[in-house]
Amino acid sequence: MQAPAPAAGLASIAAPAAAPTSPQPHTIAYDRYSLIIDGKPTYLWSGSFHYWRLPSPDLWADVLQKMKAAGFNAVEIYFDWGYHSPRRGVYDFSGIRDVDRLLDMARDAGIYVIARPGPYINAETDAGGFPGWLVTTAGKPRSTAPDYTAAYREWMTEIDRILARHQLTDGRGTVLLYQVENELYDDSADTRRYMQDIEDKAHADGITVPLIGNHNDNFFTGVGAVDMPGYDSYPADFDCTRPERWNNVYDFASERKRLTRSPLFFPEFQGGAFDVWGGPGYEACRKLTGPDFERVFYESNIAAGSTMQNFYMTYGGINWGWLSSPGVYTSYDYGAPITANRTLTTKYDQQKLIGYMTQAVPSLARTDAVATSAPDNPRLRVNARVNPEDGTRFYILRHADATDTSNDTTHLRIALGTKTETTVPQQPGTAIRIDGRDSKVLLANVHFGKQDLAYSTSELMTQLSLGDRDIAVLYGRHDEDGETVLRYAAEPTTQVIDGKVAMHWDAATHTLRLNYRHDGLARVAVHQGDSTLLLLIGDNEAAIRFWQLPTQAGPILLRGPYLARTAIHDGDRLALTGDTDAAGEIEVFTAPDTRGFSWNGVPVAANVTASASLQAHLDGPTPVSLPHLTTWHISEAAPEIAPAFDDSAWKAADRATTPNPYWNHKLPILDADDYDFHHGNVWYRGHFKATGKETAILLGANTGVHLGNHGIFTAWLNGHFLGNNPSGAQQFPIDPRWLKAGGDNVVSVLVENTGHLQEEHSGTFREPRGLIGASFAGAPTDIRWKIQGNVGGEALPDPIRGPFNAGGFYGERMGWHLPGFSDGRWATTTLPRATDKPGVDWYRTSFRLDLPAGQDVPIALRIHDIAPHHYRAIIFINGWQMGRYISDVGPQTDFELPAGLLNTHGDNTIAIASWSTAQDGGLGEVSLVAQGNLRSALHVGTVAAPDYEQVMQAQRALSKPAKGDATK
Numbered sequence: 001m002q003a004p005a006p007a008a009g010l011a012s013i014a015a016p017a018a019a020p021t022s023p024q025p026h027t028i029a030y031d032r033y034s035l036i037i038d039g040k041p042t043y044l045w046s047g048s049f050h051y052w053r054l055p056s057p058d059l060w061a062d063v064l065q066k067m068k069a070a071g072f073n074a075v076e077i078y079f080d081w082g083y084h085s086p087r088r089g090v091y092d093f094s095g096i097r098d099v100d101r102l103l104d105m106a107r108d109a110g111i112y113v114i115a116r117p118g119p120y121i122n123a124e125t126d127a128g129g130f131p132g133w134l135v136t137t138a139g140k141p142r143s144t145a146p147d148y149t150a151a152y153r154e155w156m157t158e159i160d161r162i163l164a165r166h167q168l169t170d171g172r173g174t175v176l177l178y179q180v181e182n183e184l185y186d187d188s189a190d191t192r193r194y195m196q197d198i199e200d201k202a203h204a205d206g207i208t209v210p211l212i213g214n215h216n217d218n219f220f221t222g223v224g225a226v227d228m229p230g231y232d233s234y235p236a237d238f239d240c241t242r243p244e245r246w247n248n249v250y251d252f253a254s255e256r257k258r259l260t261r262s263p264l265f266f267p268e269f270q271g272g273a274f275d276v277w278g279g280p281g282y283e284a285c286r287k288l289t290g291p292d293f294e295r296v297f298y299e300s301n302i303a304a305g306s307t308m309q310n311f312y313m314t315y316g317g318i319n320w321g322w323l324s325s326p327g328v329y330t331s332y333d334y335g336a337p338i339t340a341n342r343t344l345t346t347k348y349d350q351q352k353l354i355g356y357m358t359q360a361v362p363s364l365a366r367t368d369a370v371a372t373s374a375p376d377n378p379r380l381r382v383n384a385r386v387n388p389e390d391g392t393r394f395y396i397l398r399h400a401d402a403t404d405t406s407n408d409t410t411h412l413r414i415a416l417g418t419k420t421e422t423t424v425p426q427q428p429g430t431a432i433r434i435d436g437r438d439s440k441v442l443l444a445n446v447h448f449g450k451q452d453l454a455y456s457t458s459e460l461m462t463q464l465s466l467g468d469r470d471i472a473v474l475y476g477r478h479d480e481d482g483e484t485v486l487r488y489a490a491e492p493t494t495q496v497i498d499g500k501v502a503m504h505w506d507a508a509t510h511t512l513r514l515n516y517r518h519d520g521l522a523r524v525a526v527h528q529g530d531s532t533l534l535l536l537i538g539d540n541e542a543a544i545r546f547w548q549l550p551t552q553a554g555p556i557l558l559r560g561p562y563l564a565r566t567a568i569h570d571g572d573r574l575a576l577t578g579d580t581d582a583a584g585e586i587e588v589f590t591a592p593d594t595r596g597f598s599w600n601g602v603p604v605a606a607n608v609t610a611s612a613s614l615q616a617h618l619d620g621p622t623p624v625s626l627p628h629l630t631t632w633h634i635s636e637a638a639p640e641i642a643p644a645f646d647d648s649a650w651k652a653a654d655r656a657t658t659p660n661p662y663w664n665h666k667l668p669i670l671d672a673d674d675y676d677f678h679h680g681n682v683w684y685r686g687h688f689k690a691t692g693k694e695t696a697i698l699l700g701a702n703t704g705v706h707l708g709n710h711g712i713f714t715a716w717l718n719g720h721f722l723g724n725n726p727s728g729a730q731q732f733p734i735d736p737r738w739l740k741a742g743g744d745n746v747v748s749v750l751v752e753n754t755g756h757l758q759e760e761h762s763g764t765f766r767e768p769r770g771l772i773g774a775s776f777a778g779a780p781t782d783i784r785w786k787i788q789g790n791v792g793g794e795a796l797p798d799p800i801r802g803p804f805n806a807g808g809f810y811g812e813r814m815g816w817h818l819p820g821f822s823d824g825r826w827a828t829t830t831l832p833r834a835t836d837k838p839g840v841d842w843y844r845t846s847f848r849l850d851l852p853a854g855q856d857v858p859i860a861l862r863i864h865d866i867a868p869h870h871y872r873a874i875i876f877i878n879g880w881q882m883g884r885y886i887s888d889v890g891p892q893t894d895f896e897l898p899a900g901l902l903n904t905h906g907d908n909t910i911a912i913a914s915w916s917t918a919q920d921g922g923l924g925e926v927s928l929v930a931q932g933n934l935r936s937a938l939h940v941g942t943v944a945a946p947d948y949e950q951v952m953q954a955q956r957a958l959s960k961p962a963k964g965d966a967t968k
């Protein structure tokens with residue numbers, strides 16, 4: 001089935017799509033085989049993407065186009081409640097939160113949307129998507145508790161309003177499915193009631209598309225049942241330290257059986273893995289879930305009869321600011337097919353090969369398992385499926401033990417038409433090979449265009465018809481044998497245009513047999529009667545260079561460039577857009593009356609080839625060089641340490657009650673959330689009248705302990721460093737000379753908040769953050785606490801950058817991260833710089849970029865330490881917090897600076913706040929690195945955001961109500 005065609009008039013992704021013509025309603029149905037869209041059984045091949053992990057809207061279009069180009073017909077999107085709601089009743093859907101624009105982009109890219117608005121989403125994000133203000137409520141989360149219900153209904157009203165107007169059903173968008181909640185494995189009456197409430201609310205809000213679930217065996221029938229239940233599966237787990245370690249393929253037969261009304265659906269099948277602080281890094285995760293994993297497991301799902309596969313993640317993105325839940329670091333690259341900096345990987349290539357097939361062979365959407373003879377090599381296994389209506393057969397072949405790495409060959413016995421089984425390949429001395437962790441989907445009895453393909457031991461990537469000519473792309477592993485047999489009424493004429501292909505006509509069976517070895521790209525033309533076929537037979541490396549794009553007049557095929565984005569017929573010419581990573585050739589297979597084409601708006605001179613395609617040369621990118629960051633301005637930035645610091649404007653942390661049922665510590669309540677500070681670092685200052693007998697102070701803090709998390713707090717007494725601790729409690733000895741007996745003494749504590757835990761069902765997201773207790777040894781001296789986190793708490797002075805961007809460092813409160821702040825009076829320094837003084841230092845520099853027009857150069861900021869030091873840094877580009885680096889934990893050293901936030905044609909400001917947590921801190925060497933260089937159709941607009949003056953003005957306006965807050 002063809003996915004929705006892109007909106008006509010989408011010349012390049014810079015040009016806004018033409019206003020949609022009058023909406024065309026569509027029908028969405030399903031049966032136990034597949035989704036049925038407008039009456040057509042449809043194979044859903046989908047990938048996950050989180051717009052909130054990519055804060056530059058034009059880059060959303062880039063990711064969606066890249067997905068579409070790889071054959072994905074759907075994108076699955078979580079909508080993050082906490083990202084849109086900094087405060088109860090306040091919702092923001094503008095700028096980087098403009099979900100309307102996102103859904104328009106999906107429509108324009110021609111891709112369906114699986115909407116997952118929660119209310120709970122998990123996703124390794126802060127509180128699993130719950131907003132900060134929900135932390136200090138009492139109701140049991142994910143239940144029918146009245147205050148929780150009131151809260152999530154607020155969110156649903158807001159998000160459903162937007163989703164409803166983009167539904168495919170009424171033709172104004174491509175929202176295809178709507179997920180209810182997330183991974184809720186609980187069958188209690190209350191949970192069922194809660195599910196039902198969400199469903200009723202969605203319907204009341206105008207949601208008409210099918211409701212789906214990823215709750216495994218739950219909510220199939222009865223109260224709370226979803227329309228289309230689904231199973232999540234991560235067969236490789238999340239331990240990227242051992243990327244060679246595989247689990248075997250799980251047999252989904254019983255799940256398949258249980259689903260009597262709807263298809264075998266994977267709302268989340270493993271597309272990569274998250275990595276943790278101190279982990280091996282995302283290249284290891286990409287290896288764990290590499291092309292071999294994709295082939296074996298995704299094709300096993302095909303063998304199990306699944307026609308709905310979504311992969312989590314296809315583009316992971318960036319946990320910018322304080323978006324992550326405890327445990328995971330800034331990059332959420334996920335080892336996905338598209339990296340966090342939007343470059344394409346071998347996983348992308350592999351998914352394209354399978355994804356194209358799922359769309360090129362519509363018969364795959366409706367198949368039954370069927371018995372077949374075992375392979376003659378017992379190390380291998382084959383599953384067969386047949387489409388009961390047209391007889392198309394699918395043979396999915398792999399090692400019986402999926403973890404087997406041996407190199408094996410076999411023959412298969414396949415059913416051709418009504419005849420008895422035929423042993424293939426027929427060519428003596430050849431066989432079908434499974435070399436290590438590999439899998440193949442081999443087809444038999446396939447009809448496309450005017451062709452009748454008996455079988456092939458190559459895999460079919462795609463097929464299309466251009467005028468009178470059919471084209472098919474077949475592929476196999478380099479140097480492996482292939483055999484393809486086509487049926488014709490009479491002997492066809494054949495021509496090998498390229499490569500070595502042996503042909504044999506068998507008049508008795510009316511079959512043409514082709515034998516070859518996959519090596520580069522072979523081309524064969526076959527004519528018989530009114531049928532003309534061009535067979536393109538490549539090894540994998542040749543096949544992945546093909547791109548199929550929809551046009552208003554049907555699909556076309558391209559070969560060559562790094563990426564093909566869009567194609568539009570304009571009279572007898574084609575307008576193509578895409579990207580090149582080097583100079584090279586492009587070949588275009590299109591309608592016979594097409595005379596020429598343009599590439600990214602520029603006409604190119606094309607020749608007609610022996611394959612009746614158009615061929616031309618495309619330029620690559622020009623090299624770029626990035627400025628060196630040589631001079632930095634530096635300022636010490638932890639005046640809170642000094643006893644004389646004026647904290648009179650800070651809130652008193654003196655509450656004796658909280659709605660949060662999770663507080664089971666001593667009074668007063670010190671939990672930062674209770675004082676509206678939900679994200680980032682928080683300062684505490686405790687005043688006490690010393691008796692002189694205090695010998696030690698016991699400080700307890702919660703920084704967020706999960707997955708070996710590495711949160712930290714540091715403490716000072718009257719300016720003297722006490723030490724640091726990751727989380728939990730520690731007793732710090734006091735030197736009696738530090739105390740002023742009878743006077744005001746101050747303990748200053750800086751506590752990191754690495755995020756709120758994800759939620760199971762017990763309220764864990766409410767685990768307190770910040771200090772949880774403090775007491776002296778030697779004397780029962782009372783402490784009066786003041787607290788200061790991000791300016792404004794829930795009332796944001798910078799709502800554009802939003803609730804996760806800035807925390808409570810002094811420099812953040814003073815706007816030092818923002819462009820326009822003048823650091824002219826600061827001292828200058830070079831990097832690396834070492835310091836023996838625990839505390840916080842800010843480093844600023846600026847640089848100008850003028851990258852070549854029409855190039856996409858993903859740029860990252862790199863921090864390099866020769867040896868680990870005890871410091872952690874947060875990185876701002878033009879006021880946006882795009883990275884958290886922990887020198888003594890790792891693993892991330894390169895932090896993506898997305899275009900749009902980064903000004904690629906102008907001035908940029910970097911600010912880095914380095915928190916030295918012991919006596920050997922400082923900041924390593926800092927540089928800019930290009931992570932790629934493409935000549936591209938991508939145009940990225942600047943994300944508008946306030947500068948220093950504007951944010952300071954907003955802060956001043958807030959300061960009155962903020963003082964009022966202190967007494968509430």
Ligand code: IPT
Nearest residue numbers: 121122123124182183232234274
């Ligand atoms: C599954 C969640 O649904 C998803 O949000 C994400 O957290 C994913 O895990 C891991 O990245 S839950 C499943 C692993 C039990």
